[in-house]
Amino acid sequence: MFRGPDTLMAFVTPSTAAESYDVIVVGSGAAGGQAAYTLTMEGAKVLMVEAGRNYDPRTETPMFQTNNMAPLRAAATPDKPYGYYDATVGGGWDVPGEPYTNASDDESRQFMWYRARMLGGRTNHWARHALRNGPYDFKPKSRDGLGFDWPISYEDVAPYYDKVEMLIGVYGTNDGLENTPDSPEGCLLPPPKARIGELLARQRGRRIGVPVIPIRRAVLTRPLNHRSIPPKLHPGNPKAQRILAEDMQNRAACFWATSCGRGCAIRANYQSTTVHLPPALATGNLDILVGAMVREVPLDAVGRATGVVYIDKATGSEHRVGARVVVLAASACETVRLMLNSKSGRCPNGLGNSSGLVGKYIMDTVGAGWGGQIPLLEDLPLHNEDGAGGLHVYSPWWLYKEQLAGKLGFARGYHVEFGTGRGMPGANAPYVHDEGGRTRFGPGLKEDARRYYGSQIFFSGRGEMIPNEDSYCEIDPKAVDKWGVPVLRFHWKWSEHETRQAAHMQRTFADWVEAMGGVNRRKPEGDGGKVIEPGGKVIHEVGGTIMGAEASKSVTNSWSQTWDVRNVYVADGGVFASNADKNPTLTIMALAWRTADRILDEMRRGNV
Amino acid sequence: MSDPGSGSHPLAARMDRRLAIKWMLAASAGALLVDPLGLSAAAPGPAPGGYGKDPDLLKEHKPGDYWPLTFSEGARRDVAALCNLIIPMDDRSPSASSLGVHDFIDEWVSAPYPAQAKDRTIILEGLAWVDAQSRRRFGVAFSDASPEERLSLCGEMAPEAPAGSELERPSRFFRRFRNLTLAGFFSTPVGMKDLGYVGNVPLPRFEGPPADLVERLGLTGEVTW
Numbered sequence: 001m002f003r004g005p006d007t008l009m010a011f012v013t014p015s016t017a018a019e020s021y022d023v024i025v026v027g028s029g030a031a032g033g034q035a036a037y038t039l040t041m042e043g044a045k046v047l048m049v050e051a052g053r054n055y056d057p058r059t060e061t062p063m064f065q066t067n068n069m070a071p072l073r074a075a076a077t078p079d080k081p082y083g084y085y086d087a088t089v090g091g092g093w094d095v096p097g098e099p100y101t102n103a104s105d106d107e108s109r110q111f112m113w114y115r116a117r118m119l120g121g122r123t124n125h126w127a128r129h130a131l132r133n134g135p136y137d138f139k140p141k142s143r144d145g146l147g148f149d150w151p152i153s154y155e156d157v158a159p160y161y162d163k164v165e166m167l168i169g170v171y172g173t174n175d176g177l178e179n180t181p182d183s184p185e186g187c188l189l190p191p192p193k194a195r196i197g198e199l200l201a202r203q204r205g206r207r208i209g210v211p212v213i214p215i216r217r218a219v220l221t222r223p224l225n226h227r228s229i230p231p232k233l234h235p236g237n238p239k240a241q242r243i244l245a246e247d248m249q250n251r252a253a254c255f256w257a258t259s260c261g262r263g264c265a266i267r268a269n270y271q272s273t274t275v276h277l278p279p280a281l282a283t284g285n286l287d288i289l290v291g292a293m294v295r296e297v298p299l300d301a302v303g304r305a306t307g308v309v310y311i312d313k314a315t316g317s318e319h320r321v322g323a324r325v326v327v328l329a330a331s332a333c334e335t336v337r338l339m340l341n342s343k344s345g346r347c348p349n350g351l352g353n354s355s356g357l358v359g360k361y362i363m364d365t366v367g368a369g370w371g372g373q374i375p376l377l378e379d380l381p382l383h384n385e386d387g388a389g390g391l392h393v394y395s396p397w398w399l400y401k402e403q404l405a406g407k408l409g410f411a412r413g414y415h416v417e418f419g420t421g422r423g424m425p426g427a428n429a430p431y432v433h434d435e436g437g438r439t440r441f442g443p444g445l446k447e448d449a450r451r452y453y454g455s456q457i458f459f460s461g462r463g464e465m466i467p468n469e470d471s472y473c474e475i476d477p478k479a480v481d482k483w484g485v486p487v488l489r490f491h492w493k494w495s496e497h498e499t500r501q502a503a504h505m506q507r508t509f510a511d512w513v514e515a516m517g518g519v520n521r522r523k524p525e526g527d528g529g530k531v532i533e534p535g536g537k538v539i540h541e542v543g544g545t546i547m548g549a550e551a552s553k554s555v556t557n558s559w560s561q562t563w564d565v566r567n568v569y570v571a572d573g574g575v576f577a578s579n580a581d582k583n584p585t586l587t588i589m590a591l592a593w594r595t596a597d598r599i600l601d602e603m604r605r606g607n608v
Numbered sequence: 609m610s611d612p613g614s615g616s617h618p619l620a621a622r623m624d625r626r627l628a629i630k631w632m633l634a635a636s637a638g639a640l641l642v643d644p645l646g647l648s649a650a651a652p653g654p655a656p657g658g659y660g661k662d663p664d665l666l667k668e669h670k671p672g673d674y675w676p677l678t679f680s681e682g683a684r685r686d687v688a689a690l691c692n693l694i695i696p697m698d699d700r701s702p703s704a705s706s707l708g709v710h711d712f713i714d715e716w717v718s719a720p721y722p723a724q725a726k727d728r729t730i731i732l733e734g735l736a737w738v739d740a741q742s743r744r745r746f747g748v749a750f751s752d753a754s755p756e757e758r759l760s761l762c763g764e765m766a767p768e769a770p771a772g773s774e775l776e777r778p779s780r781f782f783r784r785f786r787n788l789t790l791a792g793f794f795s796t797p798v799g800m801k802d803l804g805y806v807g808n809v810p811l812p813r814f815e816g817p818p819a820d821l822v823e824r825l826g827l828t829g830e831v832t833w
Binding site for chain 2: 053060061062064065066067068069070071072073075077078079080084085089090091092095096117173190191192193194195196199200202203214254255256257258262376380381382383384385386387388422423424425426427428429430432434436437438439440441442443445446449450453454
């Protein structure tokens with residue numbers, strides 16, 4: 001069924017890569033990792049092409065380094081926007097030599113684009129929040145008339161959510177809440193115990209009607225069951241079962257230290273590099289080419305993709321490699337750029353762009369924050385609150401009924417993430433109370449710091465954005481990157497649905513601080529436009545190649561296959577037709593698995 | 609998005625030095641037309657470029673490894689003295705300078721990044737003001753002034769000063785300097801221990817908060833998993 005090289009595969013160079021593969025996967029993050037995993041475990045010969053450098057979390061992760069060992073006490077800088085120890089390599093809001101532009105000088109109309117240039121992409125640093133979209137989230141237009149329905153429903157994706165959860169390991173609970181799906185028995189790992197501030201927020205949240213439940217995060221709170229899971233994920237495939245069982249035993253459970261954003265040397269959390277790629281490499285079916293920037297997907301005379309053209313970043317030279325199928329998993333916007341730059345006689349406006357919709361409907365997550373100091377949490381006894389290296393609890397959206405009844409003034413919901421606790425001190429000064437604005441110093445300052453340490457809480461709202469005509473990207477008519485490849489130009493606009501939602505977030509958080517016995521030192525901002533995070537800041541960009549039921553109104557069909565070129569699929573968040581408040585990564589992986597299954601079927605049938 | 613690590617910085621650095629000198633001279637009201645801390649002749653502002661986008665995260669770093677430091681010996685002594693006024697020794701932990709907080713502040717104001725460049729202006733101006741005041745009033749550098757004299761200067765800077773008032777900038781400087789001192793102190797191993805951070809150690813289980821704390825705060829009913 002599959003052809004291509006038979007030798008044991010691994011990391012290749014332009015000169016050692018084969019001429020042709022069954023599938024080329026562009027990108028190595030959540031989408032590329034999952035697609036490559038599924039394809040190689042089922043026997044396809046795959047070349048993964050990554051623009052960044054090789055990266056090995058087992059040897060490169062700063063697991064116990066303290067902030068005083070880092071420059072600037074590990075403060076965030078433009079070089080490392082999430083702090084020195086954040087796992088992101090070669091990226092951030094700027095990637096040297098790889099610019100992007102914004103059409104508007106007005107900051108509120110600009111988009112910020114976060115990229116990584118490393119194997120595993122942004123999965124190395126992500127928050128590991130692994131929430132399922134609910135049934136409403138696939139049919140939002142049917143519910144409130146806005147945006148687009150997906151051509152698939154929750155039921156289509158649910159089996160893949162189950163599989164991804166079992167593969168990567170997700171902690172959490174089933175709470176039976178509206179549009180917040182439960183997982184079948186055997187999918188979830190036990191949640192970590194709540195921290196003291198999380199317990200207080202839970203109790204006081206109830207007073208203002210906000211539920212608090214365990215969040216779902218891709219962190220192993222105990223080892224995965226290497227006996228029961230592999231047969232469920234790879235029925236009838238003993239080789240895949242054996243490889244996965246072996247690999248699962250090489251992943252340790254969390255040892256309750258080190259923030260997940262640094263990555264994880266013991267492989268206790270999900271990164272493409274620690275979960276997807278090791279078993280995929282063990283199949284012998286995967287070649288990985290790093291430092292290779294794909295520039296174009298060329299087509300043959302009958303309009304089929306022949307493979308990819310890439311630039312070897314080390315030498316600047318251009319190379320071609322062939323494949324029966326090309327999977328674009330470069331991240332929503334990078335995939336758009338690649339498609340729009342793949343112009344040909346058959347596709348003069350870019351590959352897959354007969355609808356003119358490639359690049360349209362870029363969405364991010366709505367974000368707004370609020371902090372408070374809680375006297376009840378002062379003078380806490382010594383105890384370790386590191387926990388699972390991230391959140392233990394959160395609040396799923398709780399006002400579906402009020403919203404549907406039109407009582408809120410904005411159409412979609414948000415969830416609440418909040419941080420409390422006695423985290424590792426760094427470049428931010430510990431809180432002290434400057435009574436009357438007088439800067440406290442001298443004897444007593446230390447006592448103040450000790451007293452208030454761990455008594456602060458920070459809320460972040462994470463809400464759904466409705467796709468709109470003013471938020472999109474296109475090829476900049478002038479600007480090019482250091483290899484001369486045209487770059488993206490962004491257009492951005494939040495609608496009132498988003499800005500009102502952001503204002504609602506702050507009001508809710510201010511009420512919550514009061515309910516916890518804290519005092520708000522200022523009033524929440526009534527104008528959400530002033531507090532909403534800039535577009536792209538939450539790093540949840542999706543859309544740009546949205547899926548749909550009609551070729552004229554979407555870029556891909558319900559299998560994430562481009563309408564125009566049948567052997568090109570989009571596996572990343574580009575296909576999202578809406579961007580629920582739920583963090584997109586789990587859904588990206590579920591869809592990538594589903595797409596890979598479809599590709600395998602189509603290859604077996606000889607359709608691609 | 610422009611690359612903040614290059615381009616605008618050399619200019620910004622020149623600007624901040626010029627401003628610092630101008631302001632220092634104004635602040636000293638003609639009493640001293642010299643620059644005892646050597647701030648005007650100091651290093652030509654923050655170095656271009658930082659640690660880049662792919663530094664070695666496993667290597668322990670020391671101030672000065674990535675970019676040259678700024679403070680002259682005199683400035684360093686003043687900074688250490690100021691740090692120690694803000695965080696003196698007590699029965700639980702040592703003073704700020706004994707943990708090298710002044711070197712952290714030097715590293716901070718010398719860093720080639722926008723936030724630090726902004727702080728550089730505030731801190732260098734403020735140090736110049738403090739030193740000039742000390743020399744004018746007490747006839748010696750701040751680090752050589754008596755404890756009472758140093759305290760009186762800090763006491764002047766501590767209150768929130770109205771916008772446009774003479775003390776507005778010294779007050780803003782003092783707040784920023786205090787916060788850098790706090791961060792620098794409590795992020796050292798000794799400072800973390802003093803503050804009560806007991807994490808960063810591998811554990812077989814995560815037990816959650818102590819039961820008596822949960823009970824004291826009336827949260828026993830919330831522990832449902």
